Amino acid sequence: MDETVLLTGAKGSVGTAIREGLADEYDWRYLFHNPPPFDPDHPYLVGDVSDEELVAEACEDVGAVVHLAGDPRRDAPWDSVLENNIHGTKVLYDAAIEAGVEKFVFASSNHAVGHFETDRKPELYRTDDDFRLDGTEFPRPGNHYGISKATGEVIGRYYHDEYGIDVCNIRIGNLTKGHPPKEYERGQAMWLSYRDCAHLHDRALQADYDFEIVYGISDNDRKYYSLERAKDVLGYEPKDNSADYHFDGTPKDDA
Ligand SMILES: NC(=O)C1=CN([C@@H]2O[C@H](COP(=O)(O)OP(=O)(O)OC[C@H]3O[C@@H](n4cnc5c(N)ncnc54)[C@H](O)[C@@H]3O)[C@@H](O)[C@H]2O)C=CC1
Numbered sequence: 001m002d003e004t005v006l007l008t009g010a011k012g013s014v015g016t017a018i019r020e021g022l023a024d025e026y027d028w029r030y031l032f033h034n035p036p037p038f039d040p041d042h043p044y045l046v047g048d049v050s051d052e053e054l055v056a057e058a059c060e061d062v063g064a065v066v067h068l069a070g071d072p073r074r075d076a077p078w079d080s081v082l083e084n085n086i087h088g089t090k091v092l093y094d095a096a097i098e099a100g101v102e103k104f105v106f107a108s109s110n111h112a113v114g115h116f117e118t119d120r121k122p123e124l125y126r127t128d129d130d131f132r133l134d135g136t137e138f139p140r141p142g143n144h145y146g147i148s149k150a151t152g153e154v155i156g157r158y159y160h161d162e163y164g165i166d167v168c169n170i171r172i173g174n175l176t177k178g179h180p181p182k183e184y185e186r187g188q189a190m191w192l193s194y195r196d197c198a199h200l201h202d203r204a205l206q207a208d209y210d211f212e213i214v215y216g217i218s219d220n221d222r223k224y225y226s227l228e229r230a231k232d233v234l235g236y237e238p239k240d241n242s243a244d245y246h247f248d249g250t251p252k253d254d255a
């Protein structure tokens with residue numbers, strides 16, 4: 001991708017993992033919700049993703065969008081996910097199509113499929129359980145936030161089918177820096193390390209595809225998400241595994 005890549009939600013946790021890991025790899029343009037408390041290393045805009053004029057400017061001469069902006073709380077109130085996650089994503093897709101953006105990478109979530117866990121936990125978080133989700137399953141959101149993420153995927157399906165933009169939905173697990181989530185089976189089943197997060201988004205920007213839904217986790221022994229699609233289509237090669245750490249998050253000797 002030689003053209004500019006727009007990164008929304010750039011000051012957040014996922015945005016920071018991507019900026020730190022891929023700072024020099026792309027001609028980034030950041031969208032921050034509020035003025036950043038640091039001097040960014042790439043051009044940026046500040047404002048709300050539902051601001052049509054702002055996102056039209058943000059999408060000018062852009063080849064790809066990595067869309068992270070949104071309310072990430074599993075217990076976010078409906079009016080917040082409706083405005084920030086659903087409406088904001090629709091407004092950004094409209095601007096991306098108008099600007100001729102070729103590729104749209106969307107931060108979906110494990111919560112888009114949360115209710116698959118209801119009758120299977122905690123066993124499915126353990127290494128001897130062979131239940132897998134592979135991205136072809138219909139969403140089963142676990143909360144209103146999860147509904148908004150599944151809706152973001154469907155919005156992408158429409159814009160792909162209607163306008164031909166390439167779309168990669170990444171159902172991100174649990175991004176945690178430096179170690180897996182401590183003493184948390186669900187978290188260790190879906191841990192995504194910072195370096196795997198950056199690598200996965202790099203592959204989503206580099207690979208050729210039409211419309212994809214992949215899982216964004218490290219290669220955890222506890223996983224119940226299949227990584228085959230991300231590996232086969234995107235060329236994802238995760239380096240981390242929560243099994244290389246003790247349950248309390250400290251690294252095992254050979255980690
Ligand atoms: N951190 C994680 O483990 C996971 C994150 N995700 C998704 O990844 C994305 C990023 O998540 P995080 O970095 O953890 O969240 P975060 O809250 O750290 O970052 C989100 C950023 O988006 C901005 N933002 C929110 N609403 C906005 C709007 N209407 N217009 C412009 N900017 C807006 C916020 O100010 C914030 O800087 C979110 O969409 C979240 O749902 C999904 C699964 C797991």
Ligand SMILES: O=C1O[C@H](COP(=O)(O)O)[C@@H](O)[C@H](O)[C@H]1O
Nearest residue numbers: 072073074109110111173174186
């Ligand atoms: O979508 C998200 O999921 C992760 C993991 O979910 P959790 O309920 O096990 O914490 C969450 O940490 C993150 O904030 C959220 O955006």
